[in-house]
Amino acid sequence: MLLSVQSGKTPNVRGENLNLKTQPPMQGRPSTRTSGKPTATAQILALAASAAMLAGCGLFSGPTPTPSRGNSTSGTSISTVTAAPSPTPGLVRSVTLVATIGEPADWTPAGLTWRGVKAAATQFGASSSVAVPATSAALPAILETAASGQGAVIFTVGPDDDAAVRVAAGAHPSAQFFEMDVAVPSDAPGNVHGVVFDEAEAGYLGGYVAAAFSASNKIGIVGDGKTDPRSANYLAGYKNGAAQAKPGITASPAYAGGSDAPASGRTAAAGLVAAGNDVLMAMYTLSGIGALREACKSSTKVVAVDTDAWHTVPDIGPCLIASVMKQYDSAASAAIVAASSGGTMPRLFMNDLSNGGITVSSFHQDLPAGLQAGLDALIATLRSGPPRPTPVSLATASSKPSAQPSASK
Secondary structure: OOOOOOOOOOOOOOOOOOOOOOOOOOOOOOOOOOOOOOOHHHHHHHHHHOOOOOOOOOOOOOOOOOOOOOOOOOOOOEOOOOOOOOOOOOOOOEEEEEOOOOOOOOOOHHHHHHHHHHHHHHHHOOEEEEEOOOOHHHHHHHHHHHHOOOOEEEEEEOHHHHHHHHHHHHHOOOOEEEEEOOOOOOOOOOOEEEEEEOHHHHHHHHHHHHHHHOOOOEEEEEEOOOOOHHHHHHHHHHHHHHHHHOOOOEEEEEEOOOOOOHHHHHHHHHHHHHOOOOEEEEOOOHHHHHHHHHHHHOOOEEEEEEOOHHHHOHHHOOOEEEEEEEOHHHHHHHHHHHHHHOOOOOOEEEEOHHHOOEEEOOOOOOOOOOHHHHHHHHHHHHHOOOOOOOEOOOOOOOOOOOOOEOOOO
16 A cells, blocks of 8 residues: 655654754855756756756866766666657656655655655656555565556665565566666666766765865765765765865765764764864765764864755754755656656666756855855856766675765775
8 A cells, every 4th residue: 555645744764863854044154056946847847858867977077187987887878868848648647656764754865756756747647656665575565556557657765675676677567667876787677777866976066165165175075885886986076076176185085884874974074073174075874964963063064965964964054064965856857757758768867967966055154255156167067068977786886785876986
């Protein structure tokens, strides 16, 4: 049985005692959004018209610092897709988000995906539901129910559901499955697609911002693990973005040893702060949240990535500079647009600055002189620049697969 719920009604239990709520901008601080966020319907139409899914490797060319070329994944391709401006009526009849317990809440990855699902489903006259398995054992039955009807589209978030998704996809070849934040490899059923984000590009923006706020010329980043593809992507971009802002600056990594170790994340952040790093960046994982809170405990400024930490971790507000966000909502909407067009869909849908898949939140600190102009120019360059890194698939990730786009160190 599928549970139809409204976004924001389910309490979040992903973080370490997260208190999700919407906050107004901090008093006395400028709130400058570097790239505007259109309405959901406008996002759908713009994405459909612009063939939004791009692929490739590298961020810059010439003398500008560049992340290394991503590790190639044999047989896994990212294609350019042009969705039909006039989708086929009735081709998508139902869209289901399968979310983990505690999500969706408005600003979590699943919550933002749900926002995009609802917007696109409404646009095309399809029904939309969110299902939350009580246990992992309940997942196959939920996927079976969601995929059994005609015109079924199913979304999952993260790699944990991949095995069950493959089984359901094999049993229901007419249904379309989209795994958010998962680089689906070529051996998966043809109706399973990964919706991925250029994390090296997001890290580049984070490093540029962090360097601009650093007085010590030493900044840090807390990753989940040395072999985690997502951590490697962010680190590659972070170092090069920092060098773009301040040549000669030092960007040092520390690791929690896993994504679900907030205490280790705190320890990693404390070590970076003790070493003189005055700005830190971390992801929206349990470990990253621990790192962000530890940095804020010592009044160290932070940059967040993945979601808007102003909403997902509101207690770090006094230390938060800004968040570099994955636009899960627009990415989900664009995937539904592609499914509704009836054309051949790629294995992977890449989202980056060029198609609105990555953006920078409002700033919550006073901006250093020249940062806004420099950041605007950087974003314009990235939007029109070369293609993006190649994702690492579930099959080739060396650790528990977060299956994120890869850029080698």
